[in-house]
Amino acid sequence: MPTATSPPQSAIQNHLLAALPEDIFERIAPHLELIPMPLGEVLYESGGQLHHAYFPTTAIVSLHYVMENGASAEIAGVGNDGVVGISLFMGGNTTPSRATVCSSGHAYRLKARLMMEEFNRAGPMMRLMLRYTQALITQMSQTAVCNRHHSMEQQMCRWLLFTLDRSPSHELIMTQELIASMLGVRREGITETAGDLQRAGLISYRRGHITVQDRAGLEARACECYNVVKKEFRRLLREA
Amino acid sequence: MPTATSPPQSAIQNHLLAALPEDIFERIAPHLELIPMPLGEVLYESGGQLHHAYFPTTAIVSLHYVMENGASAEIAGVGNDGVVGISLFMGGNTTPSRATVCSSGHAYRLKARLMMEEFNRAGPMMRLMLRYTQALITQMSQTAVCNRHHSMEQQMCRWLLFTLDRSPSHELIMTQELIASMLGVRREGITETAGDLQRAGLISYRRGHITVQDRAGLEARACECYNVVKKEFRRLLREA
DNA sequence: TCGGGTATGTGCGATATCGCACATACCAGC
DNA sequence: GCTGGTATGTGCGATATCGCACATACCCGA
CATH class of the missing domain: 1.10.10.10 (Winged helix-like DNA-binding domain superfamily/Winged helix DNA-binding domain)
Known part of the structure; x- marks a missing residue:
């Protein structure tokens, strides 16, 4: 835990952090910063650099795409069951989408460098992040189908x-x-x-x-x- | 190359295989089987086991979802710029989507076990596959947005x-x-x-x-x- | 308490796509 | 060259959503 005074959320409230083996969690815990996520905050812009990975506890983040004409649509949502910033470890570093807070709350954030270091150990953190990415892909796929037919x-x-x-x-x-x-x-x-x-x-x-x-x-x-x-x-x- | 008689395609026709460093390519090349991909063939069914990864050369594969009422929609397409079967290395082993050949041709296939072995070396093959997956995610996202607005x-x-x-x-x-x-x-x-x-x-x-x-x-x-x-x-x- | 800004409610014609029915035309194989 | 099965063409009413215009109502803060 990064602070001595107990924060309103514990890192365990994020399912991904909670799923990490103890030794790995303890290695990154000192670097997790609990931050407020106000409604509307932009975590990253289309094509922009990512400086942190975000593990929401009570906040909800929307990944969406804004078109040339200004219209937009959500691609997927991320809450306490996920992490924002998969392109950090997938390799591209940026994506053409945008991430904004659509329900205010808190999140733990981890500096990009530390996230990548841990991922590159090719251990449980990597496997967990890849499984999550696979789940996110399902969500995006289903959004595509849903937009078409429902x-x-x-x-x-x-x-x-x-x-x-x-x-x-x-x-x-x-x-x-x-x-x-x-x-x-x-x-x-x-x-x-x-x-x-x-x-x-x-x-x-x-x-x-x-x-x-x-x-x-x-x-x-x-x-x-x-x-x-x-x-x-x-x-x-x-x-x- | 798996066969002595020169096949109608060379593995280099698949951009991902072509992008592998020479030593890695040579390690997997003996295990690449060039197979015909007839129109309509189902490479995997929703929730089904995957036995191979497929690297299309001239074939085109469609990843799509079939709904309860029978209606369907494409989520993404894979051609000689990609690989079918990312869930092999992402961790879930299956996906809720289906993959079928929508334009006949050929593909190289690699046994699931060998694909995972090479991925798990956490080297250039892994990085390439993750970058491709990131590109595929963009395609799926854009499909979702496109279905909504265009x-x-x-x-x-x-x-x-x-x-x-x-x-x-x-x-x-x-x-x-x-x-x-x-x-x-x-x-x-x-x-x-x-x-x-x-x-x-x-x-x-x-x-x-x-x-x-x-x-x-x-x-x-x-x-x-x-x-x-x-x-x-x-x-x-x-x-x- | 009172206002002003913003969120919500409602109406209506325009549009794109659907669902169905059926006509026509192509071409592979006998 | 026929012919049957399949691919394509066309029409039309039904439906869902859009785009716009404007009315109403809530609630925050002065």
């Missing part, structure tokens, strides 16, 4: 469920505008869909807050993508 | 260009039905779009054959996704 309501339910899984509470702090930009759809469409879900008793919301009332109901309205990705994460990372 | 015509042009880049000639052997299933759209939509492109003089076609007449014209009608992915492949794999 309705806005299905996609919104899927997105809420993923976000819920990575959140400490049942209340999500986010505007409909934010959700729309994540899914790459119109804000008005989200307003309508959210209204439907609220009338059905699945969620309730007020200005910038969404509370999930009926998780099973959301799962029933979500597309298969939610479960495919969730199962694959469990399969690949159950080593923990 | 028109069928833009997507068809993008797809034709990628296929052309991986083909030995300007004539592609494929039906409109096939293209439709790759893009996850209706066959009739492809018929209409193909008609437009032919009237514009960009392509010409007949029953199962498409010939590209004006590559620059296709590029002009394709979305930015084509160039983003192409540049990223070049950046990551220019080491060759």
Whole structure:
């Protein structure tokens, strides 16, 4: 732990850090910095240099692509089940996507050099990061398929469920505008869909807050993508 | 080279094999089998075991996902610039997607065990495979964004260009039905779009054959996704 | 408590794609 | 040269989402 005063999160709250063998965790622990991740912060820009790897505890980060005309779409989300900055060890050092904080919270960060050093030992850290990358690939693939074939309501339910899984509470702090930009759809469409879900008793919301009332109901309205990705994460990372 | 009689392709036709340092290439070369890849062959099924890694020379392989209701969509394509079977070394051994041959030709294949052995040396083969995986991730991400925001015509042009880049000639052997299933759209939509492109003089076609007449014209009608992915492949794999 | 900025609600025509039905045309193989 | 199976062409109503315009309502902070 980097600080003497106990932080509001422990590194164990990030599943990847928790899954590391003790000796490796103790080697990197002194270098883990717990930092606040305010809503909207840009962790890296398309093509930009990465200086740290981020292991979210309570924050949620969105990897998305912004097109020439300004429209954008989320490619994948990263919460306490993952790490931001895989291109550090995959070799390219940058990616054409952007990473921003879409739900504020905290994360542990690790300097790029240290991350790469540990990865290059070609031991458990490397194997864990590669398995996680494989899970992330599944998430991205499923996003592609989902964007092609599933309705806005299905996609919104899927997105809420993923976000819920990575959140400490049942209340999500986010505007409909934010959700729309994540899914790459119109804000008005989200307003309508959210209204439907609220009338059905699945969620309730007020200005910038969404509370999930009926998780099973959301799962029933979500597309298969939610479960495919969730199962694959469990399969690949159950080593923990 | 595995055979004494010179095969129609040389391993050098696969860019990844060509990019390997000589000593490593010579170590695996005796184990590379040149095999024919007939149209429609399934290299692996969702969740199925992988017995080989495939390095296409003239064949093109499509990674796609088939949904519960039977609809499907391509996630990424692999040609002589890549390898099929990254989950072998990423750790999961399987993926929820399917790989099928969408343009017949040949590929070199390498037994899973040998692939993993070489990867686990944590040397140039590992670094090359990881860089390729990073490029593949870009392709998948861009597919997700493209599915969300770009028109069928833009997507068809993008797809034709990628296929052309991986083909030995300007004539592609494929039906409109096939293209439709790759893009996850209706066959009739492809018929209409193909008609437009032919009237514009960009392509010409007949029953199962498409010939590209004006590559620059296709590029002009394709979305930015084509160039983003192409540049990223070049950046990551220019080491060759 | 009161305002102002922002989040949400609603309506409506435009558009792209879908789903289905069926017509036509090609060409491989007899 | 036929012919059957398959690939391609075409039409049309249904649907989902978009793009825009504007109304309303919330809640934060002065």
